[in-house]
Amino acid sequence: MFRNPVCIKEMKLSVRTKKTAVGLFVFNGILAALGLFAYYIMFDISGGTSYSYVNLSSVIYLYAVIAVMEMAMIAFVIPAITAGSIASEREKQTLEILLTTRLTPWQIVTGKLVSSISTLLLYIISSLPILCIVFSIGGVTVWDMVQIMLYVFVLAIYLGSFGILFSTIFKKSIVATVYTYGMLILTSIVFYVIVPIVYAVKEVNADGKTAVDVGHLVVINLLNPLISVLALICNQIVTARVFQGISLNGMSNDFWGNMDPGTWLIISIIAQLFVAFLCLFLATKRLNPIKKVKKSKQA
Amino acid sequence: MVKIEELRKNYGKFQALDGMNLDIKKGELFGFVGPNGAGKTTTMRIMSGLLSADGGTVMVGDVNVTAHPTKVKDKIGYMPDFFGVYDNLKAIEYMEFFASIYGFYGKSARKLCLEMMDLVNLADKENAYVDGLSRGMKQRLCLARCLIHNPELLILDEPASGLDPRARFEMKEILRNLSDMGKTILISSHILPELAEMCTNVGIVEHGKLVVSGTVDEIMSRMNSSNPLVVKFEEGQDETIHFLKENPAIENISIRSDKVYIGFQGNSMEEGRLLGDMVRHGAVISSYGREEGNLESLFMQITGNEGE
Numbered sequence: 001m002f003r004n005p006v007c008i009k010e011m012k013l014s015v016r017t018k019k020t021a022v023g024l025f026v027f028n029g030i031l032a033a034l035g036l037f038a039y040y041i042m043f044d045i046s047g048g049t050s051y052s053y054v055n056l057s058s059v060i061y062l063y064a065v066i067a068v069m070e071m072a073m074i075a076f077v078i079p080a081i082t083a084g085s086i087a088s089e090r091e092k093q094t095l096e097i098l099l100t101t102r103l104t105p106w107q108i109v110t111g112k113l114v115s116s117i118s119t120l121l122l123y124i125i126s127s128l129p130i131l132c133i134v135f136s137i138g139g140v141t142v143w144d145m146v147q148i149m150l151y152v153f154v155l156a157i158y159l160g161s162f163g164i165l166f167s168t169i170f171k172k173s174i175v176a177t178v179y180t181y182g183m184l185i186l187t188s189i190v191f192y193v194i195v196p197i198v199y200a201v202k203e204v205n206a207d208g209k210t211a212v213d214v215g216h217l218v219v220i221n222l223l224n225p226l227i228s229v230l231a232l233i234c235n236q237i238v239t240a241r242v243f244q245g246i247s248l249n250g251m252s253n254d255f256w257g258n259m260d261p262g263t264w265l266i267i268s269i270i271a272q273l274f275v276a277f278l279c280l281f282l283a284t285k286r287l288n289p290i291k292k293v294k295k296s297k298q299a
Numbered sequence: 300m301v302k303i304e305e306l307r308k309n310y311g312k313f314q315a316l317d318g319m320n321l322d323i324k325k326g327e328l329f330g331f332v333g334p335n336g337a338g339k340t341t342t343m344r345i346m347s348g349l350l351s352a353d354g355g356t357v358m359v360g361d362v363n364v365t366a367h368p369t370k371v372k373d374k375i376g377y378m379p380d381f382f383g384v385y386d387n388l389k390a391i392e393y394m395e396f397f398a399s400i401y402g403f404y405g406k407s408a409r410k411l412c413l414e415m416m417d418l419v420n421l422a423d424k425e426n427a428y429v430d431g432l433s434r435g436m437k438q439r440l441c442l443a444r445c446l447i448h449n450p451e452l453l454i455l456d457e458p459a460s461g462l463d464p465r466a467r468f469e470m471k472e473i474l475r476n477l478s479d480m481g482k483t484i485l486i487s488s489h490i491l492p493e494l495a496e497m498c499t500n501v502g503i504v505e506h507g508k509l510v511v512s513g514t515v516d517e518i519m520s521r522m523n524s525s526n527p528l529v530v531k532f533e534e535g536q537d538e539t540i541h542f543l544k545e546n547p548a549i550e551n552i553s554i555r556s557d558k559v560y561i562g563f564q565g566n567s568m569e570e571g572r573l574l575g576d577m578v579r580h581g582a583v584i585s586s587y588g589r590e591e592g593n594l595e596s597l598f599m600q601i602t603g604n605e606g607e
Contacts, residue, residue: 003399005396005397005399005400008396008399009385009388009396012388012392013385013387013388016387017387092383092384092385093379093381093382093383094383094384094385096349096379096383097377097379097383097444098400099348099349100347100348100349100372100375100377101372101397101400101401102372102373102400102401102448103400104369289348289349289350289351289368290348290349290350290351290368290369
């Protein structure tokens, strides 16, 4: 993949712009500020000022806070990096030239995605010292951190594929970026609130004899990156019951509602990678200048 | 090298190509001329595999482009009517990027890129950033990029568009050199005289059809045969005009300055007979012949005065 000419060119171009350096500075600056603030608050509510002891078992939640913040910021950065990738080629009028070369649309699409992911790796690696704040308290293993990194990788492919797809659909980078953020909001917030809304409606209409249940609706949250992050963290530091509560999966009484966070995470990663592949496939189709060659023309 | 037969393309209700036929031999420098919207770019985009045709066939060498558009990519070098460059890359990096697409890496790629840049007189600009190059240099860099995989056919869409006279001259010289090297080149423009200077053959396209093609001289002589006869009378002009108006073969007569323009369709034998009739009728004539067309008027005549 790193022999992909588009990927190499994009990586070269991205490190030459001030945008990347400024982005890294702002990203780590915000993460560090929020991390240190959370560190202070956690110690404070754990009894640091009110009592003569600190409850270290509750300070473990600092890890959860920093991990979720990092994920949220990465999720915020991905659309900005990927959504303009193909559209910018179109704006620079270089896309048509690439399509007349030996490059296939799939190579262009994957080259763009991999270069975007490599830029994200810069963000992730540079933020490791901040994440390591949690090691000062203990209770978190290196493997826990590696799992976080691996999910960030999946998240980058998942959200990045939306960015790439919209980038092939819309001619302007700004429109593609707006739509990609729209997908982020749809999958992480709208999907999350749909479940309690449906639950509330069913509860209002309930006869009081049978338990209210949203059924298979919670399945949509397999595509919710926020729930996946919660599943990952809950699997590491709390119980399945807590996960079912905060993910709202507990509103379903079926198989999905009782699923443990580890299993949920694995299924959601498979679902998200499948959607990502589908988006990349559609992006490739969109990029192909000859959409369909009729059989009659091949004669 | 290129054979286009009955090529058709519609954009909605607009018919961009209406049975285009074109034949370009190997090694030709073929000028594709027509007013804006005549179908030049559409034809070139179909030839390059960027657009599907609604009908007809395009053969580039032994590849049927309409059936297998991806197979033509190794055979052609396509230069659109815009630069298409990456501003944050150096000229040599831009070239190496395209070299890597065709499987050239490392030192061999660098050597090849420098050779191509030398061919377009940009050897001294290898470390210059693309955004610092002049318009003409960017255009030549794009041409060098087209040559990197040694294509058999170069498709150049208005390569001299927007260039100053010096840059145009340099571009023409480079294209002549490439033609001498045996490359088949298809080059489009909406300015006929610009192409007439360097092209071995020219095709004039109008409303999605090839109206006429051949060498510039052939086209000129063919078109001149439909030009009016221009006569300069020394004596007997009015009487002769009156006499000519009774001749059913005369379509129209007009007088401009001291010359009379006679609309007459006929071969050289009939032209001679008409001259004899006028002389017998008492006219003294100091000059007689078909109006000589220039390239501009020829182009306007063929394209129905719609060209620029």
